[in-house]
Amino acid sequence: MKRIGIALTTAVLLAACNIEVLPGPAPGTPVIVDDPNGAQATIAPSRTHRFELTVGTEPVRVDVYHQEATADGELYVKVFDGANAAYAHTDRRDLFAGADAALTSLGVSAQDVDVSFPYSVNLPKSMGKVYLEVTNKTGGSAQVTVKAVARNEVVRDGFSMNAPSGGATAVGYGGAVLFLGQRDTYTYQGASNQLIRFTPTDAANVVGLKAVLNPGQPSETELAAGVDVNLLPGDRVEVFAEGNARAGFCQNLSGCADGIVTGEYGLTIH
Known part of the structure; x- marks a missing residue:
């Protein structure tokens, strides 16, 4: 009862001071970089599951594995930054795109990629908190595992x-x-x-x-x-x-x- 009273008192004080309390981004299932087990979820048809991770001083490749995969396009992956602004998306295994960009380039179809490969997105170093939403586009349940691995930049600068x-x-x-x-x-x-x-x-x-x-x-x-x-x-x-x-x-x-x-x-x- 004491905790409830304190919460109610705080809410009343904030309202009296005309202070607007804004909700932060919705949390997700935690993913730890370089954890070989990753984080798992079962996603019902047409439903979305949210994950979260933190990108520190090394760039990271985040991988979404689909246990029942039979083709590209069965999952849709969207990445958000720490402010919950859309950053990237993909529904294919050979590339990813900015949030507002199409996933095909120059009218070329997806190459023949082994469906045991994950859907992946590369995240730059020091990006901080990142949220990942995985949508199941199939007619059955999808067992997914999300892993994150530190990766080499391979950037040529001058x-x-x-x-x-x-x-x-x-x-x-x-x-x-x-x-x-x-x-x-x-x-x-x-x-x-x-x-x-x-x-x-x-x-x-x-x-x-x-x-x-x-x-x-x-x-x-x-x-x-x-x-x-x-x-x-x-x-x-x-x-x-x-x-x-x-x-x-x-x-x-x-x-x-x-x-x-x-x-x-x-x-x-x-």
Whole structure:
């Protein structure tokens, strides 16, 4: 009774002072980063379950596993930041998109991805509290497990490129766009009379990766996939997802073990 009295007294005082008490974001089932067991839930048809986690000083990949999976699109995953503002969403295993962006790119359908793979979203470091809503779009119950793992950033920021040396005829550089809004930047430090070629590792380029030579300059040139362009000392290259709207995953770069290569690309100088 004493606790109830204190609560009622507090409410009356706040009302008398004309102070509006606003509810915070709805809590969710806790997910602990790098917990191998993750957090489980059984979701009824057309229902949504909410999870929450905290992203600290390392970026995180959050994975939603669907036990009864038979195809893409059976679950819909939406991510919210600590203020409960929509951040990202996905219903496919090969990419994710900003909250207001479509999940397909350039009219390309989802690639053939093993349905044992999770629905995943990469979250940047220091994002803080994050909420995750998983909706079951199937006609039966869905057993889901949500895991979160610390991951490598693989961000190229002012990365130096040089011409081939030691008798080599070509030298390759690679990266991956793994986070929404990520823009990798490179500066060419080698000699003249070289060519550069941009190649998305995913042939369908479902994320919509683009590369631009000397962005914002009079000499700005988009690097079409597989096409050679002249390269001069001091030239800059920027690689990003079209409209900064989507991001993908990587497998072939150091620190990458996603099993999917939709965010990967290569830059070849020859």
